[in-house]
Amino acid sequence: MMKMMMMMLQIIAVLTESVLVSSHASNSTVVCERGDERQTRGVRAGESLYLPCxxxxxxxxxxxxxxxxxxKLNASKQLERIGTEESERVHHHESVLYILWLNLNDTGRYIxxxxxxEGQCVEYETDVLxxxxxxxxxxYKTLPEQAPSRIECPVCEDVQGSIVWYKDFSLIPNQEPGRYLRIREPSRDSEGVYTCVCVWEHRGVKLTSSGSRRLSIAPEAASxxxxxxLPINNSVVIADAGWEVILNCSVFFGQTVCDxxxxxxxxxxxxxxxxxxxxxxxxxxxxxVxxxxxxxxxxxxxxxxEFRCKAKDSTEVIFVSVTLKNRASVLPVLLACFCTLLVFLLVGGITKWFALDLVLFLREISIKLYSKEDGKMYDAYVIYQRSNLDETTSKTVSDFVNGSLLTVLENYYGFKLFIHGRDDLPGEDCxxxxxxKIRLSRRLIILLTPGGSAEKSGDSPEAYDLQVGLHQALVQGEPAVILIQLGQTLxxxxxxxxxxxLLWKSSPLLWRDGESSPNSRFWKRVRYRMPAASSHRRSRAKRSLVKSCPGLLV
Structure with missing residues (x-):
């Protein structure tokens, strides 16, 4: 009764597995992934093959x-399915293929x-010769040309069986049972073909499998x-608390097996x-290792x-060190970047604010080193409306021309200006x-007043000055023009x-009443557009002005 129940259970298990396999195999819409590279197994006729996946x-x-x-049948792409019945000579049990009592017709590709x-599969191919x-x-793999102390059997790794060793197809006497054949005092006489014959059992039937290796010994084999x-000595592995970390240590001891x-x-x-x-x-x-x-x-x-990987052989002990460290915080990096950005902004702001002073300073040095005469007599020719002005505007213009303009540019910085009414002689042809005079001037200073217009001053002397100056500046390209606006509206x-x-190309410099300090931003901008004054003339004018007006520098 018990035997019948056991048989029924086995039949049910086989049918269940067959249905599961059939459902997978019949799903033709699923394309299996291609596994590792194709492998090749060489076997002898008459033996049996235990072939795991x-x-x-x-x-x-x-x-x-x-x-x-x-x-896979030869010369075609057709596949012949292998059954699971253990009574068949060629069958499989789950991941293992059994081919019993091999013959030459068993040569082929097995998949x-x-x-x-569910719906996921992989295919692996093995060529059986x-x-x-x-x-x-x-x-199998030829043993290296060193002096090994043992040889491993290449078959029956996953099968329980008894193993017997042969050298050059002769039984080796007094051998110890097991997968490894120990070679005592290996020498050139140890060279040859070593074959292990494994006797294993399947369904009560004893089967054999064999594998051979060739051993060659170098004349002077030594480890x-x-x-x-791996790893590099004193290396650092980044990790945080709670992480899983894997440290790999790999040491090469030479081809000789070291016990x-x-x-x-x-x-x-x-x-x-x-x-x-x-x-x-x-x-x-x-x-x-x-x-x-x-x-x-x-x-x-x-x-x-400090984690140390120690390697030891029969003569020495060596080691390498590895340290685990926390990941560096990005906060210091961000802080450093922020500080660097602030420094750049600060330097940029300071440079922009003092750029005018720097240019004026460098220009003075350049004039001292490389100054040369250009044949000009005046640094600037001043044009301003002298007639048809109301009383307030006339006073503003007079105060600026005869006051601030002369005091700062001529008396303090040493520029030489041509001003009508002061530098022309009575009776000269205007x-x-x-x-x-315009031809002998390096710059043309034009003062713009709120009450000035082309209609009111069309026949005035200053209108001719303006016409000649604009013609030479726009047509001939020189002298350069400096526009100064007196008052807010124009x-x-x-x-x-x-x-x-000219106003469309460049905005005028705005002068405010009372802006008479030579170091004010307005006069620095005027000096920036003026040519460089002679340093000798400037020093002499500055000393003279300081003596007469010591409060002007404020």
């Missing part, structure tokens, strides 16, 4: 997974289709000093193997502590005089067109 995760994670195995989630007898193509591949080699992690001199919160994993491949330390949750004591529409054009 080539991917380790595919092989191990069988829970909530389903598998379908196919064989593993792994369904790891069946040889009738021994061939060099059956050799070198251990060398750290006394070891790699482990320490923190502040304390071995971390077995401590709570710290997990170490150890792996050895082709002369490289790795120790991977996983810190589940970084603590405050871990931050700043037209010839005007043209000649009707530009009633001014001559040439003067309107």
């Amino acid at each position: 080539p991917n380790l995760q595919c092989f191990q994670e069988t829970v909530n997974s389903s598998y379908v195995w196919f064989r 593993t289709r792994w369904w790891y989630e 069946v040889h009738e007898g021994f061939s060099t193509d059956l050799l 070198g000093s251990p060398k750290f591949l 006394e080699c070891s790699v482990h992690w320490e923190m502040n001199g304390i071995l971390l193997d077995g401590l709570d919160g710290y997990e170490s994993r150890y792996r050895e491949t082709d002369g490289n 790795q120790s991977v330390l996983t810190i589940a949750s970084v603590s405050e004591s871990d931050l700043g502590s 037209m010839n005089l005007t043209e000649a 009707d530009h529409a009633r001014l001559p067109l040439g003067l309107q054009h």
